[in-house]
Amino acid sequence: MLTIYFAAAALSPSIPAASAAVKKYSVSSYGAKPDGKTDSTNAFLTAWNKACSSPSPSTVHVPAGRFYLKNVAFQGPCKTKSIMFRIDGTLVAPSDYSVIAKVGNWILFRHVNGVIVSGGTLDGQGASLWSCKAAGFQNLEFSNSQNVQINGLTSVNSQLFHIMTNGCQNVKVKGVEVTAAGNSPNTDGIHVQSSAGVTILNSRIGTGDDCISIGPGTTNLWIENISCRPGHGISIGSLGKQLHEAGVQNVTVKTITFTGTGLARGSPGGYCSSTPL
Template sequence: MITLNIVNFGAKADGETDSTKAFLSAWNRACSSTTPTTIYVPLGRNWLFFYDVDGASLIGGVLDGQGTGLWACKRSGETCPSGSTIDNVKVQGVKVSAAGNTTNTDGIHVQHSSSVTILNSNIATGDDFISIGPGTTNLWIQNIACGPGHGISVGSLGKEFKEPGVQNVTVKTVTFTGTANGVRIKSWGDLATDLQGTSFSNMLPWLMTKIPLLLTQIIAPIKRIVLVSGVEISNIMYQDIHGTSATQVAVKMNCSPKYPCTRISLEDVMLTYENRNAVASCTHAGGITSGVIQPKNCFLKNSIRARGGA
C-alpha cells in the first residue's frame, strides 16, 4: 500500500490557496500506480470538487461544509461551487452536524443521479436531513438517525419547465427525534414532472415529530399565483410507521385537483398524539390501506380521489 500526502505535492491547507494542481498531481500519481494507493489529506480547509470520477472511496475525516461562505458567495452573484451528476455511489457511516436554527442546511442532497445508497448515518440540521431533487432514480436510504431538522423530503418538484421526475426511492429504518416533519413530499404549483415508485418503511417518528407523514403538492411561489400543481404523484407506500406527532393532524395529504395523488398505500401505520386521537387529512388523494391504521384512513375506499379528515 502506498500513501501520498497532498502536502508533498504543494497543497496548502489555509482555506485560501488554490490546491487544485496539488490534488490533481497526487490523483494522477495514484491512478498510474500498479499498487493500491491512498491519498492522504491532513487537517485543513479546502474545497473538494469531484468530476468524472470512477471507482474512488472517500474514507474517514471531517468535512466542514463552509455554509456561511457558500451562501455569501451565492448572494454576491459570483460563480460558486455546485454539485454534479453522480451514479452508483454509496454514502455510509456519515455524521452531519448543523444547528437546528440554521437555514438552508440540507444534510445530503441528491439530484440528477442514479443508484445512490445512503446507509448507517446520523444527521442533524436546520433543514432537510436528506433532500431528493428532480432526476433522482433508484435511491436507497436505510438506517438513518435524524434530529433536529425538517425531515426526509422528496422535492420540491416541478419548479422548472419539463423537469425530470423522481422514481424508485426507498427510505427504510429511520428514526426522527424532535423534527419538524417525518417524511414528506412537496412540489411547486403549475409546472409538470412526475413522482412514482417511492416507499417509506420502518419509520420511528418519535418524540413529538410535528407531522410524521406530509404530502403537500401545492406550494405557491412568492409573487406568483398558483392554482394547481402539474406534478403527478403516484404509487407511494407508507409501511410500518410508528411514533408520536406534535400536532393532532399526523397524516396530511394536500394534493392537486388537476393531478390527484393516486395509488397511495398505507400499511401498519400507528401514530398517536398526546392523550387524544391523532387525525388524518386528505384532499384529492386516494389509495388503499392494510393492517392496523391509526389515525383512521382518510381515503375513500378504492378511490383515486378523497376529501375530508379522519
C-alpha cells in the same frame, strides 16, 4: 388538474458490483485537518476529483475527527460508476449561518452514478439560523443522479432539510439517523422530489418539521420501518403551486412508529386516487 396516485409498488435499488481493484483517496492525504477549524473544503474536492477521474472503482475516505467544510459540490459525471464516500468522522458546517446559507445546500452530489455515502455524521450547526428564519441550506443533496445509496449516516442540526433527492433515479436510504430540535423550522428529515425509485428503510428521524416530505414529481417511493419522533410525520405536500406541476404516484408506507408528532400547516391540496389502507 393535479392528480396524486398511491399504490403498493416500488423499485428496489441496486448498485453495480465492483469488479476491478478499488482505488482509495483519503482526504487527509490532500491536506484535510481533523480539528474542526481548518477549512478542508479543497482537500475534499481534490480527493473527489481524483476518484471521479479514475476509471477504477474508488473510495473517498474521511478518517476519524471533525472536518470543517464550507459548501462543496461533488460534480459528475465520473469515469467510474462505483465510488464509495466512506465517512468515519464528522463533517462540520460553519457555525455562522451567513457564510453559506444562501447557497441552498452544504454538501451536494450532482450528476453522479453509483455513489455510496456510508457512515459518519453531518453537523449542519443550524441552530443560529432557526430563530431568525432566514433561508438556509440542506445538509446533503443528491441532484440529477442515479444508482445512489446512503447507508448508516447521521445528520444533525441542518439549517433546512437534512437529506434531499431531486431529479434522481434508483436511490436507497438505509439506517440513517436524523436529529434536530423539536422547534427547529423547516428541518425536514428526508425530502424527495422529482425522483423515481427511492427506497427509505430502517431509519430514525426526529426534527421540527416533516420526518419525510414528498414533493412534486415523485414516483415509486417505498418507505418502511421508520421511527418518527418528534416531527410532523410523513407528508405529501406543497403541491399545486404550478399549473402543470407533476403529481405524486405509487407511494408505499409500511411499519412506521410516530411518537409525539404534530400537525403541520396546511398546503395546497390535490386529488387522491387508489389509496389502499
